[in-house]
Amino acid sequence: MPHSDNIYELRPVAIARSLPQIRDHRLFQLQLKDGTSWEAFGHQPGQFVEISIFGQGEAPISISSPPTRLDYLELCVRRAGKVTSALFELEKGATLHVRGPYGRGFPVDKLKGHKLLLIAGGLGLAPLRSLLLYALDRRQEFDDVVLMYGTNNPANVLFKYELLSFFDRKDIKYFYSVDRDDEGLWKQYVGLVTGLLDRTTLSPSDTFAVLCGPPIMYRFVIQKLVALGFDTEHIYVSLERMMKCGVGKCGHCTIGDKYCCVDGPVFAYPEVVNIKEAI
Numbered sequence: 001m002p003h004s005d006n007i008y009e010l011r012p013v014a015i016a017r018s019l020p021q022i023r024d025h026r027l028f029q030l031q032l033k034d035g036t037s038w039e040a041f042g043h044q045p046g047q048f049v050e051i052s053i054f055g056q057g058e059a060p061i062s063i064s065s066p067p068t069r070l071d072y073l074e075l076c077v078r079r080a081g082k083v084t085s086a087l088f089e090l091e092k093g094a095t096l097h098v099r100g101p102y103g104r105g106f107p108v109d110k111l112k113g114h115k116l117l118l119i120a121g122g123l124g125l126a127p128l129r130s131l132l133l134y135a136l137d138r139r140q141e142f143d144d145v146v147l148m149y150g151t152n153n154p155a156n157v158l159f160k161y162e163l164l165s166f167f168d169r170k171d172i173k174y175f176y177s178v179d180r181d182d183e184g185l186w187k188q189y190v191g192l193v194t195g196l197l198d199r200t201t202l203s204p205s206d207t208f209a210v211l212c213g214p215p216i217m218y219r220f221v222i223q224k225l226v227a228l229g230f231d232t233e234h235i236y237v238s239l240e241r242m243m244k245c246g247v248g249k250c251g252h253c254t255i256g257d258k259y260c261c262v263d264g265p266v267f268a269y270p271e272v273v274n275i276k277e278a279i
């Protein structure tokens, strides 16, 4: 929750770095301008902030950095429309505002002690990265950590150097896929991210699967997980909806009888399985 009683409180932040990722995607590292640490912000993996650019508007953006790394708040942003385009125009040192953290993130305490299977598609890696880095920083608190990440082609892999750095680690299993590899450069799996589930042995009874990606991914990945023996209670999804207030007041983000902004964006799959438009 926000650090004061005012749930809409805007915090002025400066852009410490704006790092190009792939075409039209940047990682923004933000510092609080009032000199306080991000520690008091108190975010959890899977939560989001509303970024606010005066004169342009607001947009909900997932927090990509974990609460174990508090020098910067990191946001991985795709240039989509008005607000994100304005953000891309801001230079190092420029001021914008954030409010939050908002929403229900991943159930970190419930996940502790268990095997984690993180499945991300495209920009879905942005919120999952917060949980992934949290688990790696608190490695002894989790059993196996498995990452499956798919993009449409090799040019669109986000956090490329971070993903490559896992090569040196023995405490994470990772599987990457691309839908197409027209240039024949990709050394790993070519096909949909669901195909990665056939490439390792999982133990569904003590594994929690956490998914974030485009809506089409959820249906097929969940079908496959259930076929592999996963209990639906062990499947979590992070959903996206058009939002305005971000705090459960305006009704813009409804998913059936739920508000994505306060009841989610992370849901246990059984919470949304019977809501037709959820996935």
Ligand SMILES: Cc1cc2nc3c(=O)[nH]c(=O)nc-3n(C[C@H](O)[C@H](O)[C@H](O)COP(=O)(O)OP(=O)(O)OC[C@H]3O[C@@H](n4cnc5c(N)ncnc54)[C@H](O)[C@@H]3O)c2cc1C
Pocket: 048, 057, 058, 059, 060, 061, 062, 063, 075, 076, 077, 078, 079, 080, 081, 082, 083, 084, 085, 123, 126, 127, 239, 240, 241, 242, 243, 265
């Ligand atoms: C919980 C949550 C977390 C999110 N996390 C992230 C994240 O980590 N990173 C990220 O990049 N995004 C994230 N998003 C998505 C992001 O909030 C949206 O892309 C947001 O709309 C961007 O705001 P904007 O003003 O830049 O774009 P908008 O102006 O709202 O445009 C959004 C879309 O509408 C289209 N559009 C805009 N204007 C028009 C028009 N006149 N005619 C036709 N189409 C139009 C744009 O092409 C674009 O596809 C998240 C959303 C939610 C709900």
Ligand code: FES
Pocket: 242, 243, 244, 245, 246, 247, 248, 249, 250, 251, 252, 253, 254, 259, 260, 261, 262
């Ligand atoms: S965005 Fe206003 S209720 Fe969710």
